Amino acid sequence: MNARVPATKPKVDLSFVLTPILQVPDVQHAMVITADGFYEAHSGLDTETAEKLSAVLASLLASGRGTSQTYYGGETVLRQVMVETYDGYVFVIPAAEGTYLAVFTGPGVAMDNVSYEMQKQVQTLGKAMVSPPRGDVGRAPSGDDGRSA
Template identity: 45%
Template sequence: MNNDLGWMLDDALQVPGARHAILLSADGLLRAHSAGIPRDEADRQAAALAGLQSISRASAGFGGRQDGVWRQTLIEFADSYVFLVAAGPGAYLAVSAGESVDMESVSYRMQKLVDRLGRELTSPPRLDAGSPA
């Protein structure tokens, strides 16, 4: 994994109290991580958070709709939070934060980052695809 998108994840951490950010695939592979989290820890968290997302999605029926589309999971600990959101087809963005973080600001920054990541991860069509067939 190269960490070409890591610099973009650092932007989500501009909210006071935000700690780390990772971009992961649905199968738990790390795609990018912010500067402050070691690669090994980011890999471990990517695997765990993919499982969490799967469990969250499977519980849609508990919310009243069997066909509910998963959007976000929030985990609250005694002194911290983990936010997990969809970041495109088969990709998720996770941010960890301390207990005093402005949760609305983190969610807003994450959604803005998801918009930017979508543009970065999508390849534009080639204009000169070669000679006609």
């Protein structure tokens, strides 16, 4: 019996994509979150806060997608959600494979610098999350070329 064990993708440390964003003046925190409300990386928030923010941001994203799809049509793609308060801004953009990049800033941040750095890091994140294809996918086990006798 040659049972196949499903391969699991090891979790990748994604915190390296947050570092350049955190160097933008007045950026306070950054996170990589999933669409279902979990975090993959964050910039030093306590665990409870990171978990709560991930869940809240997932709801915000769902509301943004629902709003844009209802108004613009079912095939529209959400590009960004932004929240503005007197204390600062929250930016959230799609990243790779069901993940999003969220950045929290103070009120005086240069929004164009944040946007630019976020777009750069989303590209980096996409490359980090894509693993190269395995060479043995689709090939028969050794000694069996897949042909019947």
